[in-house]
Amino acid sequence: MSVQVLVAAMHRTDHSILEEMNISSNAIVVNQCDRNSFEKFKYRGQEILFLSYNERGVGLSRNNALMRASDDICVFADEDMIYVDGYTELIENEFKKNPKADIILFSLESLNKEKPLSVIKESKRVGRKEAMRYGCARIAFKRERLIDKNIWFSLLFGGGTKYSSGEDTIFLQDCLKKGLRVYKSTVKIADVKQEESTWFEGYTEKLFFDKGVLLATVMPNLANLYALGLSYKYAQNKSVKMSFWNIWSAMKKGINVKKNN
DSSP: OOEEEEEEEESOOSSTHHHHTTOOSEEEEEEESSSOEEEEEEETTEEEEEEEESOOOHHHHHHHHHHHOOSSEEEEEETTEEEOTTHHHHHHHHHHHOTTOSEEEEEEEESOTTSOOOOOOSOEEOOHHHHTTOOGGGEEEEHHHHHHHTOOOOSSBSTTSSBSSOHHHHHHHHHHHTTOOEEEEEEEEEEEOOOOOSSOOOSOHHHHHHHHHHHHHHOTTTHHHHHHHHHHHHHTOTTOOSOHHHHHHHHHHHHHHHHHO
16 A cells, blocks of 8 residues: 655745655645646655646646556645655555545644634544535545546636636545545644635635535535525624625525526
8 A cells, every 4th residue: 555645736946845745655746837847756765746737727736646646545735735744654554444445534734723624523434514524635545446436626616717616525525426435534644834825815706606606516406505504604704794695695696507507
């Protein structure tokens, strides 16, 4: 069993990201920038593919890495992560302890106290509702199981695409709908800086419209119910300047656009 990290990066001009992230395993870095290049080299005795593309879209980066992945276990990563020492052994051990798992969602800790991440308090199987809470940077998976089920990332959702976020939500939902067994683990594998976002521009009408499209995509029969709950939640957030009804209206527009297409 071996582990390979699949990193989505932006505008990197050198290989310093490997040291910044404390990479100590095989890795593929997909660097979206203004050039095209292919590099293969050794780092700390591990095989590194460093791919630079003049293109945009986080789903595209994930797919480019996934197509070229070769190890038994792969882990999706963002460039603001710092892996803990020995992360490969931690990941391998969790899969050995739970051989039925196709995917394991690992614990992460935010270094930005103003942007905390969801804490995983117990290790157990994850269903479709709970999977809505987690992003791709937690995901470790058995590569052959994903390839066998023909699961890829949407090119319509996420930073650099038509709809600002949600590619990771759709990905996990697709995994569950196609019968993959998803578990979560309390084991921490990385810290996350959480300093900047390439897509978040504030709590705007466009943001909530996009969330409506996302809800109608992953849970079409429950989209309106989820939208009501989210509208109430966001209306209580002091950082959100829109009213409950304006948030709900924007989400409802997104739901209707998706359902009518």
